[in-house]
Amino acid sequence: MRITGKFKELKQKGQKALITYLTAGDPDLEMTADLVLAAEENGADIIELGIPFSDPLADGPVIQKASLRALNSGTTVSGILNCIKNIRAKTQIPIAVMTYYNPIHRYGLKEFAVHAKEAGVDGLIVPDLPYEEGEELYALAKDEGLETILFVAPTSTTERIKKTAELSTGFIYCVSLTGVTGPRDDLQTGVRELISRIKDCTDKPVALGFGISHPEQARRAAEMADGVIVGSAIVKMIGEKRGEELLKDVGSFVRELKKACC
Amino acid sequence: MKILSEKKGHFGLFGGRYVPETLIPALDELEKAYNEAVKSPDFNIALSYYLKNYSGRPTPLYYAENLTRTLGGAKIFLKREDLNHTGAHKINNTLGQALLAKRMGKKRVIAETGAGQHGVATATVAAMFGLECEIYMGEKDMERQEINVFRMRMLGAKVTPVKTGSRTLKDATNEAIRDWVTNVKDTHYIIGSVVGPHPYPAIVRDFQAVIGREAKRQVLDIEGRLPDYVVACVGGGSNAMGIFYEFIPDKKVRLIGVEAAGKGIETGEHAASINAGSIGVLHGSKSYILQDEDGQIIPAHSISAGLDYPGVGPEHAYLKETGRATYVAVTDKEAVEGFKLLTKTEGIIPALESAHAVAFLERLSKVTTKEQTVILCLSGRGDKDVYTVSKHLNGRFDG
Numbered sequence: 311m312r313i314t315g316k317f318k319e320l321k322q323k324g325q326k327a328l329i330t331y332l333t334a335g336d337p338d339l340e341m342t343a344d345l346v347l348a349a350e351e352n353g354a355d356i357i358e359l360g361i362p363f364s365d366p367l368a369d370g371p372v373i374q375k376a377s378l379r380a381l382n383s384g385t386t387v388s389g390i391l392n393c394i395k396n397i398r399a400k401t402q403i404p405i406a407v408m409t410y411y412n413p414i415h416r417y418g419l420k421e422f423a424v425h426a427k428e429a430g431v432d433g434l435i436v437p438d439l440p441y442e443e444g445e446e447l448y449a450l451a452k453d454e455g456l457e458t459i460l461f462v463a464p465t466s467t468t469e470r471i472k473k474t475a476e477l478s479t480g481f482i483y484c485v486s487l488t489g490v491t492g493p494r495d496d497l498q499t500g501v502r503e504l505i506s507r508i509k510d511c512t513d514k515p516v517a518l519g520f521g522i523s524h525p526e527q528a529r530r531a532a533e534m535a536d537g538v539i540v541g542s543a544i545v546k547m548i549g550e551k552r553g554e555e556l557l558k559d560v561g562s563f564v565r566e567l568k569k570a571c572c
Numbered sequence: 573m574k575i576l577s578e579k580k581g582h583f584g585l586f587g588g589r590y591v592p593e594t595l596i597p598a599l600d601e602l603e604k605a606y607n608e609a610v611k612s613p614d615f616n617i618a619l620s621y622y623l624k625n626y627s628g629r630p631t632p633l634y635y636a637e638n639l640t641r642t643l644g645g646a647k648i649f650l651k652r653e654d655l656n657h658t659g660a661h662k663i664n665n666t667l668g669q670a671l672l673a674k675r676m677g678k679k680r681v682i683a684e685t686g687a688g689q690h691g692v693a694t695a696t697v698a699a700m701f702g703l704e705c706e707i708y709m710g711e712k713d714m715e716r717q718e719i720n721v722f723r724m725r726m727l728g729a730k731v732t733p734v735k736t737g738s739r740t741l742k743d744a745t746n747e748a749i750r751d752w753v754t755n756v757k758d759t760h761y762i763i764g765s766v767v768g769p770h771p772y773p774a775i776v777r778d779f780q781a782v783i784g785r786e787a788k789r790q791v792l793d794i795e796g797r798l799p800d801y802v803v804a805c806v807g808g809g810s811n812a813m814g815i816f817y818e819f820i821p822d823k824k825v826r827l828i829g830v831e832a833a834g835k836g837i838e839t840g841e842h843a844a845s846i847n848a849g850s851i852g853v854l855h856g857s858k859s860y861i862l863q864d865e866d867g868q869i870i871p872a873h874s875i876s877a878g879l880d881y882p883g884v885g886p887e888h889a890y891l892k893e894t895g896r897a898t899y900v901a902v903t904d905k906e907a908v909e910g911f912k913l914l915t916k917t918e919g920i921i922p923a924l925e926s927a928h929a930v931a932f933l934e935r936l937s938k939v940t941t942k943e944q945t946v947i948l949c950l951s952g953r954g955d956k957d958v959y960t961v962s963k964h965l966n967g968r969f970d971g
Contacts, residue, residue: 363867363868364737364868364869365737365742365743365746365854365855365869366746367591367592367746367749367750367753367855368592368750368753370750371736374736378736378737381868386866387866387867410853411590411853412852412853412854412861412863412867412869413866413867413868414867415851415852415853415858415867416852416863416865416866416867417866417867437592437593438590438591438592438853438856439590440589440590440591440592440593440596442580442588442589442596443588443589443590460593461592461593462593463592463593463594464594465593465594465595465596465597465598465756466593466596466597467597470593470596470597474593485592485593485594488594488753488754488755488756488757489594489750489753489754490750490753490754
């Protein structure tokens with residue numbers, strides 16, 4: 311349980327977790343491996359690795375475009391699992407894969423859980439799989455020792471928060487706004503209240519994501535939550551730069567974000 | 573109409589709610605509002621009033637004598653949904669959902685559209701009920717259906733071009749869902765077909781079921797017995813579900829859905845999700861979809877923008893699995909022949925969607941007798957498609 315372990319370790323150090331999102335295969339899988347290592351080197355605590363999907367309806371334009379770039383470079387689910395296997399030879403950083411339900415359904419729920427675990431995946435994040443539909447996959451994932459990270463949104467009722475908290479392991483993914491992923495200028499009001507509603511229901515760690523795009527926001531998010539998830543802002547850089555320059559820029563951005571989360 | 577009872581909105585294996593958590597409470601709210609509405613005399617009276625006096629229901633069941641003679645098989649009746657206000661069955665559903673939106677206190681409605689018929693129907697009811705309205709439409713479809721874009725704008729709707737992916741209905745649907753996730757507090761998403769997360773497939777079906785209820789009464793009046801076949805085109809499948817639903821208990825009535833085979837199923841360029849797709853999850857429900865080995869959605873192809881969708885309503889998937897309905901597929905070329913056939917024999921220009929069903933009659937006529945009857949759901953009129961057909965025929969409308 312590398313993800314749960316990481317939150318415990320950080321708590322003892324009095325730190326908050328920085329979770330960085332990357333779309334696997336954007337621009338290609340070799341670069342993805344380098345980016346994971348660069349993020350870790352610069353202070354990322356957990357990596358959220360997106361398996362690209364053709365119709366990412368919970369994502370904004372930045373991640374949509376990244377998914378398309380990844381698919382255009384020939385990225386497949388098994389290619390990504392292989393890539394994670396290779397990454398595992400070099401690092402023990404916790405990795406959660408994020409993907410929409412259809413690619414997993416097509417792969418086969420049980421096969422996916424088994425192969426993901428074998429590859430060295432630690433957790434599973436499926437934005438279009440609320441618990442009503444997710445029982446089967448979430449149970450199979452747990453059997454394999456994968457952590458399952460479910461979402462709480464500002465619209466979630468207390469009853470839903472309780473049930474989500476029950477099924478979540480690793481952490482609870484708290485969506486900071488009603489909307490899709492993408493950089494925003496500010497955090498929505500009401501986030502603090504949402505987090506305290508979650509905290510009333512569970513002791514599990516809560517990480518805040520969606521819209522967090524610069525260190526100052528990350529700092530404010532880290533004051534409220536146990537972890538901060540940054541995606542689109544990093545992915546945007548990946549769309550704009552290449553090679554060593556990209557690794558360097560992502561690295562220094564991650565370093566600033568981590569500083570803000572300490 | 574009945575109160576939704578399907579457990580979590582599943583039809584056997586199919587259906588469900590595969591959407592971001594943000595939307596689940598909105599779907600619960602919608603389900604509750606709907607279940608209350610169908611029990612409310614006020615709601616039912618208002619809906620009947622608008623269906624009758626605004627849209628022009630009941631639509632006729634027309635005996636297509638010339639078409640019957642030309643094809644030489646069963647007696648053909650056309651359920652004239654093309655005679656509805658705005659020219660298609662889509663208005664049945666948008667009137668119902670707009671009334672629901674008002675009951676829920678929503679100030680804004682959004683919709684996705686392919687051929688533009690659902691967009692026009694949504695813009696129309698929004699104008700009439702005073703709701704703010706935004707329509708998402710693939711850029712490619714906007715080119716194909718320029719006149720409908722203009723109509724929507726005249727009606728006061730904001731038409732937003734969708735430039736991602738295949739730039740058709742599939743991507744417009746993604747964009748509408750993104751809008752809904754963002755504006756869920758004051759916005760109602762008027763889904764245009766029997767697709768999407770529960771309770772939409774059931775709600776849209778119920779609002780469209782008026783087609784089958786009327787058709788059954790009418791055919792009993794005219795013929796004194798039930799039809800042998802009920803035929804309708806299937807993209808998402810709302811006109812087909814609408815006419816099928818009332819006949820589902822009548823086991824002797826054969827239900828046939830006609831999908832778009834595009835350039836031919838063997839070419840891979842088609843929209844035949846049931847005939848050539850596999851089980852998966854798209855736009856919030858589990859059904860038959862077009863996907864590759866890795867679970868990526870394959871863009872659909874059809875000459876008809878309204879059928880150009882890589883999925884189908886979950887209840888159709890269920891009817892297929894249980895064998896209650898049969899699904900066939902008709903190519904672009906055949907559909908254009910169907911378009912010409914109905915235009916020439918009956919002086920009725922059908923929507924290209926419905927022309928797929930008309931084209932299938934040719935096949936059906938070979939296995940039916942003069943004593944049998946067919947009801948075909950003529951889902952919409954073809955004014956919007958005249959340009960597309962003309963282009964397909966290089967401007968030559970002969971033979």
